[in-house]
Amino acid sequence: MSNENTTIHDFDFNIICDYFSALKRQGPGSPEMTLKALSFIDPLAEHARITDIGCGTGGQTMVLAQHTPGTITGIDLSPQFIGLFNRNAAECGLQNRLKGITGNMEELPFQTDSLDLIWCEGAIYNIGFEKGLSEWRHFLKPGGYIAVTEACWFTDIRPDEIDKFWNDAYPGIGTIPVKVAQMQAAGYIPVATFILPDNCWTDHFFVPQEGMQDDFLKRYNGSGYAASLVEEMRNEALMYEKYGAYYGYVFFIGKKLVN
Numbered sequence: 001m002s003n004e005n006t007t008i009h010d011f012d013f014n015i016i017c018d019y020f021s022a023l024k025r026q027g028p029g030s031p032e033m034t035l036k037a038l039s040f041i042d043p044l045a046e047h048a049r050i051t052d053i054g055c056g057t058g059g060q061t062m063v064l065a066q067h068t069p070g071t072i073t074g075i076d077l078s079p080q081f082i083g084l085f086n087r088n089a090a091e092c093g094l095q096n097r098l099k100g101i102t103g104n105m106e107e108l109p110f111q112t113d114s115l116d117l118i119w120c121e122g123a124i125y126n127i128g129f130e131k132g133l134s135e136w137r138h139f140l141k142p143g144g145y146i147a148v149t150e151a152c153w154f155t156d157i158r159p160d161e162i163d164k165f166w167n168d169a170y171p172g173i174g175t176i177p178v179k180v181a182q183m184q185a186a187g188y189i190p191v192a193t194f195i196l197p198d199n200c201w202t203d204h205f206f207v208p209q210e211g212m213q214d215d216f217l218k219r220y221n222g223s224g225y226a227a228s229l230v231e232e233m234r235n236e237a238l239m240y241e242k243y244g245a246y247y248g249y250v251f252f253i254g255k256k257l258v259n
Contacts, residue, residue: 015225017078019233022212026056026081027122028200028249029149034063034121037251040192041117041145044068048116051075053105053136054123058085058098064119065089065098074100075108105132110139120148122249125170129179133186133254142258146188149196152176152250162243176250188254196249206237 020026048070052061055074085100124132153175213230220226
């Protein structure tokens, strides 16, 4: 399989899940940034209901559960991720307040006005930033919060190489002011916006991959799909090293307007 003109989204879903299951976090982020985002949200009630959409194996969800009251439902399309999520919850002693279920972010199992907080780190791109904010909004109680991370451009002009790389991977990428306007148009008060620092990409995402890539390749006997996935992820790390000044993940925290 040639790596030319491919992105991670072109690979077999099960191979992708197997690759990322070895990581504590399936995207850029850190416990510190999860808590920073949480600090912009008003204190939650004792019986608050929270969901983490696209939760992966729950790296950020465990942090949330340790610093919020109420119950949290983690939702991910991958049964493998959810199995690890529930195991991690049990190991943290959080199984009574934290449950992972396999599900589709486009068909969430919640009632209208039933959630106090929607969380989504590094996953809203799967449905699209505007669509996710709009469709998930009705699940929130009036005055409820949403907190998501989204890939953004930091500049209006950037080198062709990185512009093509990201527009091939995620055509929905935009600048921070554009995303804030989209949040406001979707019916939220933009509460806070901040850029994730470099170590969320390096120390918490790319470096952990380096330690497991050789084992991953051995497990698949160097198959074309596995080798191409590793090559793509190594290329993503190189792109960030070269062009990280032009883009990154941004936390957006919004509060649902009371109609």
